[in-house]
Amino acid sequence: MVKKxxxxxxxxxxxKELQRQTFRLIESELRMYHQTKAQLERLREDIIQSADxxxxxxxxxxxxxxxxxxxxxxxxxxTSAEILELSRxxxxxxxxxxxxxxxxxxxxxxxRLKYWEPGLSDTAIWMRLNVDRDTFYRWRREFVWLVAExxxxxxxxxxxPKRKRASSC
Numbered sequence: 649m650v651k652k653x654x655x656x657x658x659x660x661x662x663x664k665e666l667q668r669q670t671f672r673l674i675e676s677e678l679r680m681y682h683q684t685k686a687q688l689e690r691l692r693e694d695i696i697q698s699a700d701x702x703x704x705x706x707x708x709x710x711x712x713x714x715x716x717x718x719x720x721x722x723x724x725x726x727t728s729a730e731i732l733e734l735s736r737x738x739x740x741x742x743x744x745x746x747x748x749x750x751x752x753x754x755x756x757x758x759x760r761l762k763y764w765e766p767g768l769s770d771t772a773i774w775m776r777l778n779v780d781r782d783t784f785y786r787w788r789r790e791f792v793w794l795v796a797e798x799x800x801x802x803x804x805x806x807x808x809p810k811r812k813r814a815s816s817c
Contacts, residue, residue, distance in 0.1 A: 670801060674792045678763040681741055688734040695728070740798035748791060755787045762788060 655661060677684070748755050754777070761773045768776070774784035796802075 670796060671789075671792055674795050674799075675763070677737055678741065678759070678792070678795070679766075681738070682764065684734055685738055688731065688738060691728065691731050691734070695731075736799070740795050743798045744791060744794040747794065755791065758784065758787050759791055 745756065745759070748759070758773060758777055758779075761768055761776065762770075770784065771781075774781055777784070779787070
């Protein structure tokens with residue numbers, strides 16, 4: 649029996665495409681993890697070192713016209729949309745790393761080689777890890793979807809068990 653592909657634009661096709669795009673986006677976040685951490689640290693440091701208080705940033709006043717620069721910086725650190733989003737992404741990846749480390753630390757070597765040490769092909773990685781191709785791709789997929797789960801993204805990544813079709817006699 650030939651498996652039919654969903655029609656482009658159908659709900660099934662859109663769902664599959666959403667899964668594919670979500671997976672790629674998370675893989676991109678994994679590749680950029682170390683740069684994102686450095687960017688977050690720079691943003692935080694810029695706020696801490698800054699002396700400029702623009703009018704659109706909330707300021708904390710002590711009753712009079714004098715403002716508290718430490719409180720103002722704290723508010724900026726806690727309310728910056730960019731800092732909050734980068735922190736959320738980093739937190740999701742780090743949480744997935746810790747959960748994976750607790751379950752099977754060997755899998756983290758795959759993540760390190762695949763996303764943070766470019767240059768190795770998938771084949772070279774699975775050979776270095778001494779796992780078969782299917783295991784490599786399963787571990788990769790499970791880690792990426794774990795990050796998605798930590799981000800609170802539901803792209804329908806959990807597969808339903810395949811059901812046997814009733815034979816038509």
